[in-house]
Amino acid sequence: MEQRVITMKPARRIRPTKGRNYRSKITRSKNIDVVHSESILERDFVKMCNFDRNINHIRYQPIAIAYQYKGRNRTYYADYELITVEDKTHLIEVKPKGKMDSDRNKAKFLAGIAHCKEKGWIFQVVTEEQIRPGFFQQNLDLLLEIKHHKLSAEAAALIKVALYAVGPCSIKTLFDTCEVLEPPIYKVTLYKLIYSSEIKINLIKERITDNSIIWMPLKDVDYV
Numbered sequence: 001m002e003q004r005v006i007t008m009k010p011a012r013r014i015r016p017t018k019g020r021n022y023r024s025k026i027t028r029s030k031n032i033d034v035v036h037s038e039s040i041l042e043r044d045f046v047k048m049c050n051f052d053r054n055i056n057h058i059r060y061q062p063i064a065i066a067y068q069y070k071g072r073n074r075t076y077y078a079d080y081e082l083i084t085v086e087d088k089t090h091l092i093e094v095k096p097k098g099k100m101d102s103d104r105n106k107a108k109f110l111a112g113i114a115h116c117k118e119k120g121w122i123f124q125v126v127t128e129e130q131i132r133p134g135f136f137q138q139n140l141d142l143l144l145e146i147k148h149h150k151l152s153a154e155a156a157a158l159i160k161v162a163l164y165a166v167g168p169c170s171i172k173t174l175f176d177t178c179e180v181l182e183p184p185i186y187k188v189t190l191y192k193l194i195y196s197s198e199i200k201i202n203l204i205k206e207r208i209t210d211n212s213i214i215w216m217p218l219k220d221v222d223y224v
Contacts, residue, residue, distance in 0.1 A: 026050070036060045042079060042094045044131050047140055049082065053197050057083035063091075067111035069104055076108040078123075089121040097127040134204035142208055143195045146188045155181055155189040156198075160216065163199065168215040171208075190214075 025034045026046045035058055037043040049058050062081035067074055080092040091112055099105060109125060116123040131137070162177045163169070175186050193199040194214070201214045 039094070041096060041128060041131060044137050045080070045092075045094045045126060047137070047144070048131055049080075051140060051195065054084050054086075055082050056085055057081075063115075065108075065111050065115050067107055069107045076111050078112055089119070091116050091121055091123050093123075093125045094131070095125055095127060097129060100125065100127065135207050136204050139203040139208050143191050146191045147195075149188045149192070151192050152185060152189055155185050156193055159186070159189055159193060160198065163214065163216050168213055170211050170213055172210040174214065175210075 025036055026043065035046050037046055037060070046058065049055050059081040061077045061079060063078065065076045065078065067076050078091045079094045082090040082092060084090070093109065093112060095105065109123070112123045115121075158178055158181065159174065163174055166174060166177055171190065174190075175181075175183070178186055181189075190199065194201050197217065199214050200217050201208065201212055206212065
């Protein structure tokens with residue numbers, strides 16, 4: 001079934017980039033046509049969510065939450081709303097770890113927690129520790145380089161059958177088994193299968209190389 005693309009506007013107007021401020025739009029993010037980010041850390045968070053098969057939906061600055069700080073009424077716009085495959089809603093604040101403990105941010109977080117408690121949602125503050133573990137983002141960028149290439153169903157089937165037969169092995173070893181495939185077709189197809197989680201690899205521990213170990217996802221089995 002073709003996934004329906006939805007256009008949803010953020011609760012706050014996204015202003016154009018000025019000076020050193022960072023703005024970006026990540027297209028085709030889950031079932032939304034465009035998701036905004038206003039920092040490089042937010043951009044990396046959206047990339048992570050797009051890769052995560054447990055997330056069905058992502059929306060930028062979905063709601064406005066009233067709160068008080070130093071005796072004044074203010075408005076807090078949480079960064080993202082996520083809906084998981086289990087239909088649970090998470091309200092997410094993306095924040096550098098060094099800015100977590102400011103009094104104003106603490107007031108925002110308390111407002112977010114209270115709002116989520118009323119709604120039956122989950123409030124989370126996510127830092128670079130969760131977004132950029134090890135080599136995850138570098139490997140994700142490598143996999144995304146082939147995003148717009150068309151997947152060859154025949155090559156994908158051959159690679160998966162070969163990996164089932166061989167078992168966990170290096171990328172190079174599997175290529176030697178799939179010798180009928182040209183190197184570019186093999187690499188593009190393999191990376192697409194890794195990105196779609198049809199083939200597993202450790203994206204955090206080390207950079208992807210020809211020596212990286214890959215395996216088929218088997219229930220209750222993990223080779224790393």
